[in-house]
Amino acid sequence: MSVTKAKGFEAAGFAAGLKSSGDRDVALVVNRGPSQAAAAVFTSNRAKANPILWSEQVISDGTVSAIVLNSGGANCYTGAFGFQTTHATAEAVGEALGVSSGDVLVCSTGLIGSGDQVFRDKVLAGVAGTASRLSPHGGSDAAHAILTTDSHAKEAVVDRDGWSIGAMAKGAGMLAPGLATMLVVITTDADLPSATLDAALRAATRVTFDRLDSDGCMSTNDQVTLLASGASGITPSVDDFTFALTAICRDLALQLQGDAEGSDHDIAIETINAASEDDAVEVGRAVARNNLFKAAVFGKDPNWGRVLAAVGTTRAEFDPYDIDVSINGVRVCRSGEPDEPRELVDLNPRAVHVLIDLKVGAAGATIWTNDLTHDYVHENSAYSS
Amino acid sequence: MSVTKAKGFEAAGFAAGLKSSGDRDVALVVNRGPSQAAAAVFTSNRAKANPILWSEQVISDGTVSAIVLNSGGANCYTGAFGFQTTHATAEAVGEALGVSSGDVLVCSTGLIGSGDQVFRDKVLAGVAGTASRLSPHGGSDAAHAILTTDSHAKEAVVDRDGWSIGAMAKGAGMLAPGLATMLVVITTDADLPSATLDAALRAATRVTFDRLDSDGCMSTNDQVTLLASGASGITPSVDDFTFALTAICRDLALQLQGDAEGSDHDIAIETINAASEDDAVEVGRAVARNNLFKAAVFGKDPNWGRVLAAVGTTRAEFDPYDIDVSINGVRVCRSGEPDEPRELVDLNPRAVHVLIDLKVGAAGATIWTNDLTHDYVHENSAYSS
Numbered sequence: 001m002s003v004t005k006a007k008g009f010e011a012a013g014f015a016a017g018l019k020s021s022g023d024r025d026v027a028l029v030v031n032r033g034p035s036q037a038a039a040a041v042f043t044s045n046r047a048k049a050n051p052i053l054w055s056e057q058v059i060s061d062g063t064v065s066a067i068v069l070n071s072g073g074a075n076c077y078t079g080a081f082g083f084q085t086t087h088a089t090a091e092a093v094g095e096a097l098g099v100s101s102g103d104v105l106v107c108s109t110g111l112i113g114s115g116d117q118v119f120r121d122k123v124l125a126g127v128a129g130t131a132s133r134l135s136p137h138g139g140s141d142a143a144h145a146i147l148t149t150d151s152h153a154k155e156a157v158v159d160r161d162g163w164s165i166g167a168m169a170k171g172a173g174m175l176a177p178g179l180a181t182m183l184v185v186i187t188t189d190a191d192l193p194s195a196t197l198d199a200a201l202r203a204a205t206r207v208t209f210d211r212l213d214s215d216g217c218m219s220t221n222d223q224v225t226l227l228a229s230g231a232s233g234i235t236p237s238v239d240d241f242t243f244a245l246t247a248i249c250r251d252l253a254l255q256l257q258g259d260a261e262g263s264d265h266d267i268a269i270e271t272i273n274a275a276s277e278d279d280a281v282e283v284g285r286a287v288a289r290n291n292l293f294k295a296a297v298f299g300k301d302p303n304w305g306r307v308l309a310a311v312g313t314t315r316a317e318f319d320p321y322d323i324d325v326s327i328n329g330v331r332v333c334r335s336g337e338p339d340e341p342r343e344l345v346d347l348n349p350r351a352v353h354v355l356i357d358l359k360v361g362a363a364g365a366t367i368w369t370n371d372l373t374h375d376y377v378h379e380n381s382a383y384s385s
Numbered sequence: 386m387s388v389t390k391a392k393g394f395e396a397a398g399f400a401a402g403l404k405s406s407g408d409r410d411v412a413l414v415v416n417r418g419p420s421q422a423a424a425a426v427f428t429s430n431r432a433k434a435n436p437i438l439w440s441e442q443v444i445s446d447g448t449v450s451a452i453v454l455n456s457g458g459a460n461c462y463t464g465a466f467g468f469q470t471t472h473a474t475a476e477a478v479g480e481a482l483g484v485s486s487g488d489v490l491v492c493s494t495g496l497i498g499s500g501d502q503v504f505r506d507k508v509l510a511g512v513a514g515t516a517s518r519l520s521p522h523g524g525s526d527a528a529h530a531i532l533t534t535d536s537h538a539k540e541a542v543v544d545r546d547g548w549s550i551g552a553m554a555k556g557a558g559m560l561a562p563g564l565a566t567m568l569v570v571i572t573t574d575a576d577l578p579s580a581t582l583d584a585a586l587r588a589a590t591r592v593t594f595d596r597l598d599s600d601g602c603m604s605t606n607d608q609v610t611l612l613a614s615g616a617s618g619i620t621p622s623v624d625d626f627t628f629a630l631t632a633i634c635r636d637l638a639l640q641l642q643g644d645a646e647g648s649d650h651d652i653a654i655e656t657i658n659a660a661s662e663d664d665a666v667e668v669g670r671a672v673a674r675n676n677l678f679k680a681a682v683f684g685k686d687p688n689w690g691r692v693l694a695a696v697g698t699t700r701a702e703f704d705p706y707d708i709d710v711s712i713n714g715v716r717v718c719r720s721g722e723p724d725e726p727r728e729l730v731d732l733n734p735r736a737v738h739v740l741i742d743l744k745v746g747a748a749g750a751t752i753w754t755n756d757l758t759h760d761y762v763h764e765n766s767a768y769s770s
Contacts, residue, residue, distance in 0.1 A: 045694060045698055047696060047697025047705045048697075076690065077690060077706075078722065111690065113718070215676050217695070218694065220694050292600065295766040296765065299765075301766065305462060305496065305605075308462055309430060309432055311432060312430040312603070312605065313431070320433070335464075336462050336464065337463065338462070338463075372766075377759050377761075380680035380681065380684075381686065
């Protein structure tokens with residue numbers, strides 16, 4: 001169901017030949033209203049793909065009729081021709097649906113630098129194909145059409161009293177903040193104005209997608225979009241809506257983590273008793289980006305020295321010699337000295353919990369990452385993406 | 386010869402049982418004078434090993450009689466007991482040589498968190514063993530004793546008219562700025578005061594060791610030490626000395642790069658026409674830390690999209706759509722669009738040159754890194770360090 005769970009939405013997925021596998025590769029999600037309020041957040045990478053440049057303009061008035069997404073090509077660093085392709089794609093959607101192209105978001109994912117005439121022709125054919133297949137039950141088809149190296153579709157729904165949120169996501173590599181290499185479409189039939197959607201979306205992504213840092217690499221094409229149809233006729237409180245939206249974003253973020261390219265372990269790095277939330281995030285991110293620690297987890301080695309070496313590179317407030325580190329419940333380091341035997345740590349399960357106690361304040365944050373494995377190297381050396 | 390090339394120095398290496406392999410693991414370098422001027426730079430990691438805490442005190446007066454180094458244990462995060470071990474090590478050297486322990490630098494490398502009574506006993510026995518073997522020809526023995534996962538010793542010498550510089554280094558992983566996971570001892574018989582040595586050493590390391598970023602991980606034990614005996618009786622100009630010192634540091638940095646754990650390629654990332662040197666360094670470092678790009682090089686895939694995606698994460702001054710990227714002489718991206726065919730790029734040689742033209746200024750810098758390989762993952766998942 002995913003993006004067609006909430007009332008007022010139709011979706012479709014279509015195989016337009018962009019993927020050599022012949023799988024579905026173009027998705028369309030349409031908001032039938034009555035409201036067409038929307039919000040979106042984009043990659044903070046200054047190297048932005050053409051669909052991002054386009055979509056940033058579209059979202060500026062807070063109104064979106066439809067979003068079209070393709071896998072099989074990022075349309076990034078393809079110059080003026082590539083931007084014209086994005087524009088033509090939005091025009092084609094507008095014509096097929098009878099809406100303004102200025103209300104059509106575009107997302108692309110795949111190899112950077114690919115976006116030639118063949119790509120354009122296939123995308124435009126894909127728009128026609130998806131538009132003719134739109135259905136209130138097309139959510140799963142759409143969720144499959146946006147996948148790249150993902151091993152399965154990511155969908156989530158949250159049901160509330162009379163209103164709901166549904167979502168689909170893709171992303172399996174280049175998962176880093178601001179955002180990850182991911183495309184996410186979230187739909188709701190709650191009746192909320194775009195300013196509220198925007199605030200809720202930024203609040204939700206700040207503590208979910210932005211804290212997923214699989215491999216420290218930031219994408220050029222990331223986009224998280226929230227579309228609200230108002231079809232339930234219900235206006236939930238901002239708090240209730242933000243809570244539900246955050247829950248669905250966390251659900252999807254953890255699905256992305258669990259399907260990260262080549263990963264053997266899902267690592268949650270929880271920093272507690274920090275002087276500020278920013279400090280906790282900085283510390284968690286430094287550990288999440290430490291290749292030596294990530295390789296050690298792959299090798300089931302509870303190498304807390306590499307954790308502290310990473311913590312020491314940050315500007316966070318702490319006493320370097322009064323930090324505790326626990327791994328999967330075993331306090332292997334207490335006040336900067338070896339404590340419980342590292343042999344007690346069981347790193348066989350996929351889930352790994354690293355707890356870093358900075359002992360200087362009351363703030364905390366969790367960063368989610370993955371281990372560094374042979375399969376990660378294999379997938380990213382053998383596959384051009 | 387290395388550290389005993391310059392007149393006035395003796396050195397030795399000894400197998401004290403710290404390494405399970407039985408290889409040499411304690412090194413001693415002694416400055417017989419007449420001058421004992423010295424300078425040192427240390428890791429900028431706030432998580433500093435006990436030998437760093439000790440050596441920062443020793444170097445503060447610019448006078449050093451000897452430096453003792455051990456592999457087989459980092460003596461980091463070993464608490465007060467570990468600091469006492471470092472102190473006792475310096476005391477033992479002082480007694481053996483008849484010098485003040487306050488003029489004895491200590492370096493350790495190996496597993497963080499290891500530094501128990503057995504470690505202490507072996508190090509102290511190692512001090513006696515090396516002190517009894519000191520020789521003006523002991524440079525190579527010392528260079529072997531400091532190795533960890535290195536596949537071979539790193540030595541270099543520079544000869545000038547009447548004076549010379551010799552050096553030894555170890556380092557094969559955790560190579561990142563500030564500094565790399567490395568220990569370096571440089572000796573010279575030039576007659577220069579410690580303030581001049583300090584300025585020259587900082588100038589040289591800034592453009593050599595600090596621009597080596599093999600795996601983005603910063604160590605807790607790094608130290609680069611420069612000892613000057615004055616035994617040549619010659620005082621070269623500051624410029625001549627700094628030039629020679631920079632040459633020897635670059636030589637060693639490239640030796641470290643060439644022996645980086647599990648690496649298949651040595652990658653030089655040269656950024657040109659930047660608005661400032663800082664910008665060029667930031668851009669180069671961002672690319673050097675991009676796992677996706679590094680895995681692509683391992684796979685011999687000239688994936689310039691990953692280069693631009695990394696460049697886009699920086700704050701450097703540039704137009705994201707007017708950047709050129711060449712890989713091994715082939716301009717695969719011109720003004721942000723595909724240019725020469727990527728198939729022309731030959732990534733079979735070990736040496737890889739990535740040239741990034743930001744087109745906004747006249748500054749430049751080169752960062753040296755390595756690819757991300759199966760062997761890197763294997764070595765760092767199977768080996769506790």
